[in-house]
Amino acid sequence: MVLNNIDKLIEKYNNAETSLKEEAQLRAYFKSDNVAPHLEHYKPLFQYFSMAQEEQYTKDVPLKPKNRTVFYQWISVAAVAILMLGIFIPNWFGGPKTLADYSQEEQEMYLEAKEALAMLSNNFNQGTTSINTLNLASENFNVGLEKANHITEFSETTNKLLKN
Amino acid sequence: MKQADFVSLVMPFKDKVFRLAKRLLVSREEAEDATQEILLKLWRNKEKIGEYKNVEAFSMTMTKNFCLDRLKSKQAQNLKIVHSNYTDSNSSLQKQVEAKDSIDWVSKIMEELPEQQKIIVQLRDIEQYDFAEISKMLDMNETAIRVALSRARKTIREKLTNTHSYGIK
Numbered sequence: 001m002v003l004n005n006i007d008k009l010i011e012k013y014n015n016a017e018t019s020l021k022e023e024a025q026l027r028a029y030f031k032s033d034n035v036a037p038h039l040e041h042y043k044p045l046f047q048y049f050s051m052a053q054e055e056q057y058t059k060d061v062p063l064k065p066k067n068r069t070v071f072y073q074w075i076s077v078a079a080v081a082i083l084m085l086g087i088f089i090p091n092w093f094g095g096p097k098t099l100a101d102y103s104q105e106e107q108e109m110y111l112e113a114k115e116a117l118a119m120l121s122n123n124f125n126q127g128t129t130s131i132n133t134l135n136l137a138s139e140n141f142n143v144g145l146e147k148a149n150h151i152t153e154f155s156e157t158t159n160k161l162l163k164n
Numbered sequence: 165m166k167q168a169d170f171v172s173l174v175m176p177f178k179d180k181v182f183r184l185a186k187r188l189l190v191s192r193e194e195a196e197d198a199t200q201e202i203l204l205k206l207w208r209n210k211e212k213i214g215e216y217k218n219v220e221a222f223s224m225t226m227t228k229n230f231c232l233d234r235l236k237s238k239q240a241q242n243l244k245i246v247h248s249n250y251t252d253s254n255s256s257l258q259k260q261v262e263a264k265d266s267i268d269w270v271s272k273i274m275e276e277l278p279e280q281q282k283i284i285v286q287l288r289d290i291e292q293y294d295f296a297e298i299s300k301m302l303d304m305n306e307t308a309i310r311v312a313l314s315r316a317r318k319t320i321r322e323k324l325t326n327t328h329s330y331g332i333k
Contacts, residue, residue, distance in 0.1 A: 014314060014318050015314050016310040016313035016314035016317060017310070020294055023289070041321075041325050044266035044267050044269065044270050045321075047267055048270035048271060049289045052183060055179070055182070055183055055186070056179045057178050057179050057181070059200065061199075061200050061204065061207075
Protein backbone atom coordinates (compact mmCIF):
# COMPACT_ATOMS: atom_id res chain seq x y z
CA MET A 1 0.00 0.00 0.00
CA VAL A 2 2.88 2.33 0.86
CA LEU A 3 4.49 1.34 -2.40
CA ASN A 4 1.33 2.07 -4.31
CA ASN A 5 1.18 5.43 -2.70
CA ILE A 6 4.80 6.18 -3.59
CA ASP A 7 4.18 5.13 -7.19
CA LYS A 8 1.33 7.59 -7.39
CA LEU A 9 3.42 10.30 -5.82
CA ILE A 10 6.24 9.67 -8.30
CA GLU A 11 3.76 9.97 -11.12
CA LYS A 12 2.47 13.24 -9.73
CA TYR A 13 6.01 14.34 -9.07
CA ASN A 14 7.00 13.88 -12.67
CA ASN A 15 4.02 15.95 -13.72
CA ALA A 16 5.07 18.64 -11.26
CA GLU A 17 1.79 18.34 -9.39
CA THR A 18 3.10 17.36 -5.98
CA SER A 19 2.89 19.71 -3.04
CA LEU A 20 5.92 20.45 -0.92
CA LYS A 21 4.62 18.05 1.71
CA GLU A 22 4.36 15.21 -0.73
CA GLU A 23 7.83 15.92 -2.00
CA ALA A 24 9.12 15.76 1.55
CA GLN A 25 7.39 12.39 1.85
CA LEU A 26 9.17 11.18 -1.27
CA ARG A 27 12.50 12.40 0.02
CA ALA A 28 11.96 10.61 3.28
CA TYR A 29 11.04 7.40 1.45
CA PHE A 30 14.12 7.43 -0.76
CA LYS A 31 16.33 8.22 2.18
CA SER A 32 15.42 4.90 3.80
CA ASP A 33 17.13 1.67 2.81
CA ASN A 34 14.15 -0.36 1.63
CA VAL A 35 13.39 1.23 -1.70
CA ALA A 36 11.45 -0.91 -4.16
CA PRO A 37 13.71 -2.25 -6.97
CA HIS A 38 11.78 -0.60 -9.78
CA LEU A 39 12.22 2.79 -8.08
CA GLU A 40 15.90 2.25 -7.30
CA HIS A 41 17.03 4.70 -9.96
CA TYR A 42 15.26 7.59 -8.23
CA LYS A 43 17.33 7.09 -5.15
CA PRO A 44 20.40 9.08 -6.18
CA LEU A 45 18.16 11.88 -7.39
CA PHE A 46 16.53 12.47 -4.04
CA GLN A 47 19.75 11.85 -2.20
CA TYR A 48 21.36 14.44 -4.36
CA PHE A 49 18.62 16.91 -3.56
CA SER A 50 19.06 16.38 0.16
CA MET A 51 22.80 16.72 -0.14
CA ALA A 52 22.74 19.78 -2.32
CA GLN A 53 20.56 21.38 0.29
CA GLU A 54 23.30 21.22 2.83
CA GLU A 55 25.96 22.97 0.88
CA GLN A 56 26.93 26.19 2.53
CA TYR A 57 28.48 29.46 1.67
CA THR A 58 31.47 29.75 3.98
CA LYS A 59 33.36 32.68 2.61
CA ASP A 60 33.37 35.92 4.56
CA VAL A 61 32.00 38.97 2.91
CA PRO A 62 33.93 42.16 3.65
CA LEU A 63 31.00 44.29 4.73
CA LYS A 64 33.00 47.09 6.28
CA PRO A 65 32.23 50.02 4.04
CA LYS A 66 35.24 51.81 2.65
CA ASN A 67 33.51 55.15 3.19
CA ARG A 68 35.54 55.92 6.28
CA THR A 69 38.98 55.95 4.67
CA VAL A 70 37.61 57.81 1.68
CA PHE A 71 36.18 60.37 4.08
CA TYR A 72 39.56 60.92 5.72
CA GLN A 73 41.26 61.28 2.37
CA TRP A 74 38.86 64.01 1.40
CA ILE A 75 39.39 65.84 4.67
CA SER A 76 42.98 66.65 3.63
CA VAL A 77 41.74 67.99 0.33
CA ALA A 78 39.18 70.15 2.10
CA ALA A 79 41.83 71.47 4.49
CA VAL A 80 44.10 72.48 1.63
CA ALA A 81 41.21 74.18 -0.15
CA ILE A 82 40.31 76.18 2.94
CA LEU A 83 43.92 77.24 3.43
CA MET A 84 44.17 78.43 -0.15
CA LEU A 85 40.94 80.38 0.19
CA GLY A 86 42.23 81.93 3.38
CA ILE A 87 45.33 83.12 1.60
CA PHE A 88 43.76 84.35 -1.59
CA ILE A 89 40.44 85.86 -0.61
CA PRO A 90 41.95 88.91 1.21
CA ASN A 91 44.14 89.59 -1.82
CA TRP A 92 41.19 89.49 -4.17
CA PHE A 93 38.94 91.77 -2.18
CA GLY A 94 41.32 93.59 0.12
CA GLY A 95 42.94 96.18 -2.21
CA PRO A 96 42.89 99.73 -0.77
CA LYS A 97 39.67 101.52 -1.60
CA THR A 98 39.00 105.18 -2.34
CA LEU A 99 35.81 107.10 -1.66
CA ALA A 100 34.76 106.69 -5.27
CA ASP A 101 34.56 102.86 -4.86
CA TYR A 102 31.58 103.16 -2.55
CA SER A 103 27.99 103.72 -3.59
CA GLN A 104 26.28 107.06 -3.49
CA GLU A 105 24.44 106.27 -0.30
CA GLU A 106 27.58 105.13 1.48
CA GLN A 107 29.40 108.26 0.39
CA GLU A 108 26.60 110.42 1.76
CA MET A 109 26.65 108.60 5.04
CA TYR A 110 30.40 109.02 5.22
CA LEU A 111 30.16 112.75 4.66
CA GLU A 112 27.37 113.14 7.21
CA ALA A 113 29.38 111.28 9.80
CA LYS A 114 32.39 113.42 8.99
CA GLU A 115 30.36 116.63 9.48
CA ALA A 116 28.92 115.48 12.75
CA LEU A 117 32.37 114.58 14.04
CA ALA A 118 33.70 117.98 12.87
CA MET A 119 30.96 119.76 14.82
CA LEU A 120 31.80 117.73 17.89
CA SER A 121 35.47 118.63 17.64
CA ASN A 122 34.52 122.34 17.17
CA ASN A 123 32.62 122.26 20.43
CA PHE A 124 35.55 120.60 22.11
CA ASN A 125 37.82 123.36 20.80
CA GLN A 126 35.45 125.99 22.24
CA GLY A 127 35.66 124.22 25.56
CA THR A 128 39.46 124.33 25.48
CA THR A 129 39.46 128.12 24.72
CA SER A 130 37.23 128.80 27.73
CA ILE A 131 39.61 126.73 29.82
CA ASN A 132 42.42 128.94 28.46
CA THR A 133 40.68 132.02 29.93
CA LEU A 134 40.67 130.19 33.25
CA ASN A 135 44.41 129.73 32.85
CA LEU A 136 44.78 133.49 32.34
CA ALA A 137 42.73 134.12 35.42
CA SER A 138 44.91 131.78 37.48
CA GLU A 139 48.03 133.60 36.21
CA ASN A 140 46.50 136.86 37.40
CA PHE A 141 45.81 135.23 40.74
CA ASN A 142 49.44 134.22 40.94
CA VAL A 143 50.50 137.85 40.25
CA GLY A 144 48.09 138.94 42.99
CA LEU A 145 49.63 136.36 45.37
CA GLU A 146 53.11 137.68 44.69
CA LYS A 147 51.86 141.18 45.48
CA ALA A 148 50.28 139.81 48.67
CA ASN A 149 53.71 138.37 49.54
CA HIS A 150 55.18 141.83 49.30
CA ILE A 151 52.54 142.90 51.78
CA THR A 152 53.50 140.10 54.22
CA GLU A 153 57.18 141.09 53.90
CA PHE A 154 56.17 144.66 54.61
CA SER A 155 54.15 143.62 57.66
CA GLU A 156 57.10 141.52 58.95
CA THR A 157 59.41 144.51 58.77
CA THR A 158 56.85 146.70 60.54
CA ASN A 159 56.58 144.02 63.32
CA LYS A 160 60.39 144.02 63.74
CA LEU A 161 60.28 147.81 64.01
CA LEU A 162 57.52 147.62 66.60
CA LYS A 163 59.60 145.15 68.76
CA ASN A 164 62.58 147.51 68.70
CA MET B 165 20.72 49.55 9.31
CA LYS B 166 23.65 48.27 11.33
CA GLN B 167 25.96 45.50 10.15
CA ALA B 168 24.55 43.05 12.69
CA ASP B 169 20.98 43.67 11.48
CA PHE B 170 22.08 43.15 7.93
CA VAL B 171 23.86 39.90 8.73
CA SER B 172 20.86 38.52 10.56
CA LEU B 173 18.64 39.51 7.66
CA VAL B 174 20.90 37.90 5.09
CA MET B 175 21.99 34.83 7.04
CA PRO B 176 18.92 32.67 6.34
CA PHE B 177 19.20 32.83 2.60
CA LYS B 178 22.85 33.44 1.77
CA ASP B 179 23.37 29.69 1.33
CA LYS B 180 20.44 29.53 -1.04
CA VAL B 181 21.92 32.35 -3.06
CA PHE B 182 25.20 30.50 -3.16
CA ARG B 183 23.64 27.19 -4.21
CA LEU B 184 21.62 28.81 -6.96
CA ALA B 185 24.75 30.57 -8.18
CA LYS B 186 26.65 27.31 -8.08
CA ARG B 187 23.91 25.50 -9.95
CA LEU B 188 24.15 28.01 -12.75
CA LEU B 189 27.86 28.78 -12.75
CA VAL B 190 29.02 25.26 -11.82
CA SER B 191 32.37 26.36 -10.47
CA ARG B 192 32.55 26.88 -6.75
CA GLU B 193 34.85 29.89 -7.02
CA GLU B 194 32.58 31.58 -9.52
CA ALA B 195 29.61 30.93 -7.30
CA GLU B 196 31.41 32.34 -4.28
CA ASP B 197 32.30 35.48 -6.19
CA ALA B 198 28.73 35.83 -7.38
CA THR B 199 27.36 35.40 -3.87
CA GLN B 200 29.75 37.97 -2.52
CA GLU B 201 28.74 40.34 -5.28
CA ILE B 202 25.05 39.88 -4.50
CA LEU B 203 25.56 40.40 -0.77
CA LEU B 204 27.63 43.49 -1.35
CA LYS B 205 24.99 44.87 -3.66
CA LEU B 206 22.41 44.33 -0.94
CA TRP B 207 24.70 45.94 1.61
CA ARG B 208 25.27 48.97 -0.54
CA ASN B 209 21.52 49.41 -0.95
CA LYS B 210 20.80 48.74 2.67
CA GLU B 211 18.85 51.99 3.03
CA LYS B 212 16.36 50.79 0.46
CA ILE B 213 16.13 47.27 1.82
CA GLY B 214 13.12 48.14 3.96
CA GLU B 215 11.14 48.95 0.84
CA TYR B 216 11.45 45.47 -0.60
CA LYS B 217 8.52 43.31 0.31
CA ASN B 218 10.47 40.09 0.27
CA VAL B 219 14.20 40.48 0.52
CA GLU B 220 14.82 36.78 0.00
CA ALA B 221 12.81 36.54 -3.20
CA PHE B 222 14.39 39.77 -4.37
CA SER B 223 17.87 38.42 -3.73
CA MET B 224 17.10 35.19 -5.54
CA THR B 225 15.90 37.13 -8.57
CA MET B 226 19.04 39.24 -8.39
CA THR B 227 21.17 36.11 -8.19
CA LYS B 228 19.45 34.55 -11.16
CA ASN B 229 19.91 37.66 -13.28
CA PHE B 230 23.47 38.15 -12.15
CA CYS B 231 24.45 34.56 -12.95
CA LEU B 232 22.76 34.59 -16.34
CA ASP B 233 24.63 37.80 -17.12
CA ARG B 234 27.86 36.15 -16.04
CA LEU B 235 27.17 33.22 -18.31
CA LYS B 236 26.50 35.50 -21.22
CA SER B 237 29.56 37.60 -20.67
CA LYS B 238 32.83 36.63 -22.27
CA GLN B 239 34.50 36.36 -18.94
CA ALA B 240 32.51 33.26 -18.25
CA GLN B 241 33.65 31.53 -21.42
CA ASN B 242 36.45 29.89 -19.53
CA LEU B 243 34.45 28.74 -16.55
CA LYS B 244 35.99 25.81 -14.84
CA ILE B 245 33.85 22.85 -14.02
CA VAL B 246 34.66 21.94 -10.47
CA HIS B 247 32.82 19.48 -8.38
CA SER B 248 32.86 19.69 -4.66
CA ASN B 249 33.35 16.55 -2.69
CA TYR B 250 30.10 15.11 -1.53
CA THR B 251 30.22 13.58 1.87
CA ASP B 252 28.36 10.39 2.45
CA SER B 253 27.54 8.96 5.82
CA ASN B 254 28.15 5.39 7.06
CA SER B 255 28.24 2.92 4.23
CA SER B 256 30.97 0.65 2.99
CA LEU B 257 33.63 2.06 0.72
CA GLN B 258 32.28 0.25 -2.31
CA LYS B 259 28.79 1.56 -1.69
CA GLN B 260 30.18 4.96 -0.93
CA VAL B 261 31.97 5.09 -4.25
CA GLU B 262 28.89 3.86 -6.06
CA ALA B 263 26.61 6.29 -4.33
CA LYS B 264 29.00 9.11 -4.98
CA ASP B 265 29.15 8.09 -8.59
CA SER B 266 25.43 8.04 -9.10
CA ILE B 267 24.99 11.25 -7.17
CA ASP B 268 27.66 12.87 -9.27
CA TRP B 269 25.74 11.61 -12.22
CA VAL B 270 22.64 13.45 -11.07
CA SER B 271 24.53 16.70 -10.87
CA LYS B 272 25.93 16.07 -14.34
CA ILE B 273 22.45 15.47 -15.67
CA MET B 274 21.31 18.68 -14.08
CA GLU B 275 24.14 20.55 -15.71
CA GLU B 276 22.81 19.50 -19.07
CA LEU B 277 19.40 21.01 -18.47
CA PRO B 278 18.54 24.36 -20.00
CA GLU B 279 19.22 27.30 -17.67
CA GLN B 280 15.62 28.00 -16.87
CA GLN B 281 14.85 24.40 -15.95
CA LYS B 282 18.00 24.31 -13.86
CA ILE B 283 16.84 27.32 -11.92
CA ILE B 284 13.39 25.91 -11.39
CA VAL B 285 14.62 22.51 -10.24
CA GLN B 286 17.07 24.23 -7.93
CA LEU B 287 14.39 26.44 -6.40
CA ARG B 288 11.79 23.75 -6.13
CA ASP B 289 13.54 20.47 -5.40
CA ILE B 290 16.51 21.73 -3.48
CA GLU B 291 15.40 24.94 -1.86
CA GLN B 292 11.76 23.83 -1.63
CA TYR B 293 10.08 27.11 -2.41
CA ASP B 294 6.41 26.94 -3.24
CA PHE B 295 5.22 27.81 -6.71
CA ALA B 296 3.93 31.24 -5.75
CA GLU B 297 7.36 32.26 -4.50
CA ILE B 298 9.12 30.86 -7.54
CA SER B 299 6.75 32.69 -9.86
CA LYS B 300 7.57 35.93 -8.03
CA MET B 301 11.30 35.28 -8.27
CA LEU B 302 11.32 34.38 -11.92
CA ASP B 303 8.49 36.61 -13.01
CA MET B 304 6.71 33.69 -14.69
CA ASN B 305 3.23 32.33 -14.13
CA GLU B 306 2.79 29.16 -12.15
CA THR B 307 1.57 27.02 -15.02
CA ALA B 308 4.66 27.79 -17.05
CA ILE B 309 6.79 26.89 -14.06
CA ARG B 310 4.94 23.59 -13.59
CA VAL B 311 5.38 22.73 -17.23
CA ALA B 312 9.09 23.50 -17.17
CA LEU B 313 9.54 21.64 -13.91
CA SER B 314 7.71 18.59 -15.20
CA ARG B 315 9.82 18.63 -18.32
CA ALA B 316 13.01 18.88 -16.31
CA ARG B 317 11.99 16.09 -13.97
CA LYS B 318 11.10 13.81 -16.83
CA THR B 319 14.41 14.51 -18.55
CA ILE B 320 16.28 13.71 -15.37
CA ARG B 321 14.24 10.56 -14.87
CA GLU B 322 14.89 9.35 -18.39
CA LYS B 323 18.60 9.88 -18.14
CA LEU B 324 18.70 8.29 -14.74
CA THR B 325 16.76 5.26 -15.94
CA ASN B 326 19.15 4.88 -18.83
CA THR B 327 22.12 5.05 -16.53
CA HIS B 328 20.57 2.66 -14.15
CA SER B 329 19.53 0.01 -16.65
CA TYR B 330 22.49 0.18 -19.00
CA GLY B 331 25.12 1.09 -16.52
CA ILE B 332 26.46 3.97 -18.56
CA LYS B 333 28.64 5.76 -16.12
